[in-house]
Amino acid sequence: MRIAPERKDFPDAWYNVVPDLTFPAPNMRSPSGYRLGPHDLEPFVPDELIKQELEQEQREISIPKPLQEYYSDWRPTALYRAERLEKELGTPAKIFFKLEGVTSYTYEANTAVAQAYYAREQGVKRLVTGTGNGEWGVSLAMATNVFNLESSVYMVRSSYEEKPHGRYVMEVLDTEVIPSPSDRTATGREQLEQDPDSPGSLGLALSAAFEDASRDKDTKFAWGTVMNHVLLHQTVIGLEAKRQMRRAGGRPDILISAVGGGSAFGGLMFPFYKDLLGKARFIAVEAAEYPSLTKGQYGYDYGDSQGLAPMIKMYTLGRGYMPPKMRAGGMRYHGMSPLISALYREKQIEARAYTQHEALGAAVTFARAEGVIPAPESAYAVKAVIDEAIACRENRERKTILCVISANSNLDIESFHDFVDGSDSAGEGFSESASQAALSNLPTIQGDE
Amino acid sequence: MRIAPERKDFPDAWYNVVPDLTFPAPNMRSPSGYRLGPHDLEPFVPDELIKQELEQEQREISIPKPLQEYYSDWRPTALYRAERLEKELGTPAKIFFKLEGVTSYTYEANTAVAQAYYAREQGVKRLVTGTGNGEWGVSLAMATNVFNLESSVYMVRSSYEEKPHGRYVMEVLDTEVIPSPSDRTATGREQLEQDPDSPGSLGLALSAAFEDASRDKDTKFAWGTVMNHVLLHQTVIGLEAKRQMRRAGGRPDILISAVGGGSAFGGLMFPFYKDLLGKARFIAVEAAEYPSLTKGQYGYDYGDSQGLAPMIKMYTLGRGYMPPKMRAGGMRYHGMSPLISALYREKQIEARAYTQHEALGAAVTFARAEGVIPAPESAYAVKAVIDEAIACRENRERKTILCVISANSNLDIESFHDFVDGSDSAGEGFSESASQAALSNLPTIQGDE
Numbered sequence: 071m072r073i074a075p076e077r078k079d080f081p082d083a084w085y086n087v088v089p090d091l092t093f094p095a096p097n098m099r100s101p102s103g104y105r106l107g108p109h110d111l112e113p114f115v116p117d118e119l120i121k122q123e124l125e126q127e128q129r130e131i132s133i134p135k136p137l138q139e140y141y142s143d144w145r146p147t148a149l150y151r152a153e154r155l156e157k158e159l160g161t162p163a164k165i166f167f168k169l170e171g172v173t174s175y176t177y178e179a180n181t182a183v184a185q186a187y188y189a190r191e192q193g194v195k196r197l198v199t200g201t202g203n204g205e206w207g208v209s210l211a212m213a214t215n216v217f218n219l220e221s222s223v224y225m226v227r228s229s230y231e232e233k234p235h236g237r238y239v240m241e242v243l244d245t246e247v248i249p250s251p252s253d254r255t256a257t258g259r260e261q262l263e264q265d266p267d268s269p270g271s272l273g274l275a276l277s278a279a280f281e282d283a284s285r286d287k288d289t290k291f292a293w294g295t296v297m298n299h300v301l302l303h304q305t306v307i308g309l310e311a312k313r314q315m316r317r318a319g320g321r322p323d324i325l326i327s328a329v330g331g332g333s334a335f336g337g338l339m340f341p342f343y344k345d346l347l348g349k350a351r352f353i354a355v356e357a358a359e360y361p362s363l364t365k366g367q368y369g370y371d372y373g374d375s376q377g378l379a380p381m382i383k384m385y386t387l388g389r390g391y392m393p394p395k396m397r398a399g400g401m402r403y404h405g406m407s408p409l410i411s412a413l414y415r416e417k418q419i420e421a422r423a424y425t426q427h428e429a430l431g432a433a434v435t436f437a438r439a440e441g442v443i444p445a446p447e448s449a450y451a452v453k454a455v456i457d458e459a460i461a462c463r464e465n466r467e468r469k470t471i472l473c474v475i476s477a478n479s480n481l482d483i484e485s486f487h488d489f490v491d492g493s494d495s496a497g498e499g500f501s502e503s504a505s506q507a508a509l510s511n512l513p514t515i516q517g518d519e
Numbered sequence: 520m521r522i523a524p525e526r527k528d529f530p531d532a533w534y535n536v537v538p539d540l541t542f543p544a545p546n547m548r549s550p551s552g553y554r555l556g557p558h559d560l561e562p563f564v565p566d567e568l569i570k571q572e573l574e575q576e577q578r579e580i581s582i583p584k585p586l587q588e589y590y591s592d593w594r595p596t597a598l599y600r601a602e603r604l605e606k607e608l609g610t611p612a613k614i615f616f617k618l619e620g621v622t623s624y625t626y627e628a629n630t631a632v633a634q635a636y637y638a639r640e641q642g643v644k645r646l647v648t649g650t651g652n653g654e655w656g657v658s659l660a661m662a663t664n665v666f667n668l669e670s671s672v673y674m675v676r677s678s679y680e681e682k683p684h685g686r687y688v689m690e691v692l693d694t695e696v697i698p699s700p701s702d703r704t705a706t707g708r709e710q711l712e713q714d715p716d717s718p719g720s721l722g723l724a725l726s727a728a729f730e731d732a733s734r735d736k737d738t739k740f741a742w743g744t745v746m747n748h749v750l751l752h753q754t755v756i757g758l759e760a761k762r763q764m765r766r767a768g769g770r771p772d773i774l775i776s777a778v779g780g781g782s783a784f785g786g787l788m789f790p791f792y793k794d795l796l797g798k799a800r801f802i803a804v805e806a807a808e809y810p811s812l813t814k815g816q817y818g819y820d821y822g823d824s825q826g827l828a829p830m831i832k833m834y835t836l837g838r839g840y841m842p843p844k845m846r847a848g849g850m851r852y853h854g855m856s857p858l859i860s861a862l863y864r865e866k867q868i869e870a871r872a873y874t875q876h877e878a879l880g881a882a883v884t885f886a887r888a889e890g891v892i893p894a895p896e897s898a899y900a901v902k903a904v905i906d907e908a909i910a911c912r913e914n915r916e917r918k919t920i921l922c923v924i925s926a927n928s929n930l931d932i933e934s935f936h937d938f939v940d941g942s943d944s945a946g947e948g949f950s951e952s953a954s955q956a957a958l959s960n961l962p963t964i965q966g967d968e
Contacts, residue, residue, distance in 0.1 A: 074591070242935045438691075486687060487687040
């Protein structure tokens, strides 16, 4: 059942959680180790976004009018009550889901349009980024198109070849898509020399894009997740959900999102943080293959695999952690947003990990009840939702659960097919040894905190 | 720019155009040639839908409350003004598009849920149908799922193998998908005997589904287009658009839709018919490969390729017309809705045909301006919109154009990729001789009109 969205659900300002945190927000470090300042980001990030990234005091960051107008092409998105799923599970819990990425392909459009807008305002000509299966790249392609910027996306080669749906969308939208590794960058050439058939990784694609951006003053790098300004833009999700939940007559007791880099999770929960800290549970769900929160180490690590991007204080599996095969491209990142990492460190949020098999199974149950097939990333959130709803049934608790479905499965329906026809493997699981090896070269930082 | 949809845009009754037509609506014939009555449809169609199919007097057909509720999961859909496209084209025309199929995969969900609802009310256990690329099958899968019915979809074998996206969605939603021809039906076995590698056709898939439904009293056949009750259900599009256009401050001068079987076109234009006949232009756009209106013959022909379905008075290329290769599965049908056919016969609507190359090129222009990649079917409508907008520029006319985008390209992005990377052929075009051959076995009907 859709809670009909109303125009006034959409906010005119993003919400910056940093001033409301009960602890100091972690700092970033430049690639060479000193405390990061605006000038370190200038070659890569438009000025307004740097301000947002480093903003410590202002809670409300106005959304510029022209950007509000563009957001209104697909926002406010709808909140749904999953009544058929509740019935199917026989749970007294109320389950709500915020459905993102319906008109806009994925929730990542929420930050893509903001980044493209500020880039254009500053006279930037071109944006570059790295993408896995293409979700983030597609959002950036839409945004750069609207704001008349050029764009190039380095796409993990194995996805480029095996899951080309996202690539096709980007190309139709006139974005250059480059399989990574490629000979376009030094890091790519290096990798190809070591392994001419390299399938690539998200870390490598990000390094390539970083290198590309550093070569040209008219080109900037666009971040798909992890960074504070990205999570800031995503708060439109939670701000809308808050108003819509009020209309639906409920305050959430449990908030759930999948976490890859953490931006969907932050976007949903930050606006509820101040009111519900200690009253509601915030659950971050990761892939068992990429358990940075539940099995990673807390410390400084680079945002990309080659050490070109800033260092971030976060839970990390090591920047060279090599991806076991798994479907959900958005979950394949070695680290985690510094804000989400700090919240976990402070025990203000919970984290758990599920296998791909568990996640896809839950998503099929959800799809058959609700008629919406969640993206493989969102499948992880759905698994936690179902587990919590079943716990409510067993404990006879009428809790209200709110989750975010960051996109439907249009860009990656194949994942589900393998599951449904039984050709899906259980997955390779987390590789403890690979992560240990990757963590052995964590940078050493002087004078932390 | 989205004209924010409001709850009250959604009607509580469908609009039946038949009583308002300025001419008598055409009758159907049973497969053996006599004038068709309710009993001929009973083995295949739930009773309420038969009433709707044959209704001559009642203009408003109430939408049952539970069905209204389910519609509200994705309706009202949004109306957009294509301002960036207008600017790109330098036209003084205002271009509006109604965007369907965003949450629901395709516009065909509008009739699928109605058919599933009435089937369940009558105690039917299972629905069957035929589908090309899978758009219609996906909508039926969603609908049968929601109303707890079983469903089987005969899918054209070449699409089943080469464009499996739609198949995957149906299978995740627990619908049985059978490649057609198959040995499940006599017509399928016959075809396979003649040609074991038969790629199939929509006509054959429909015959298979018809045969399947005729064997079992608990199984009914679901129509994706052509029939009056299907077009009736689709009037939610035009009814909403009428209210939304009023809010956007304009009365359309030109209404445009692609036509395969005619249901998107009818759904958009019927609600405007009475007010705008003689004042606005209604343009039906077909594929040059399947030009039933512009190059077909007007007369009775069967709805399927094997002559198991009722005979329909329509523009037809002959039920055995073999499909030249083309992408837009929804345009590959030998005939046309009897209502749309009669409107064209009476010169109350216009028709034109474009090649696949022209259509996809226009859709890419549209996508790059608006950030929405239309389904290949809708690409044909978009080509006409652009041509009319350019004519407005040349004639300095400030006309208002309204079209329907029946779905985005999620289920068939490959079509665009071939186009963008240049591997797309110009298409094989219409085969005059194949149609002549197919028309040579049109049934002879006694005592017409």
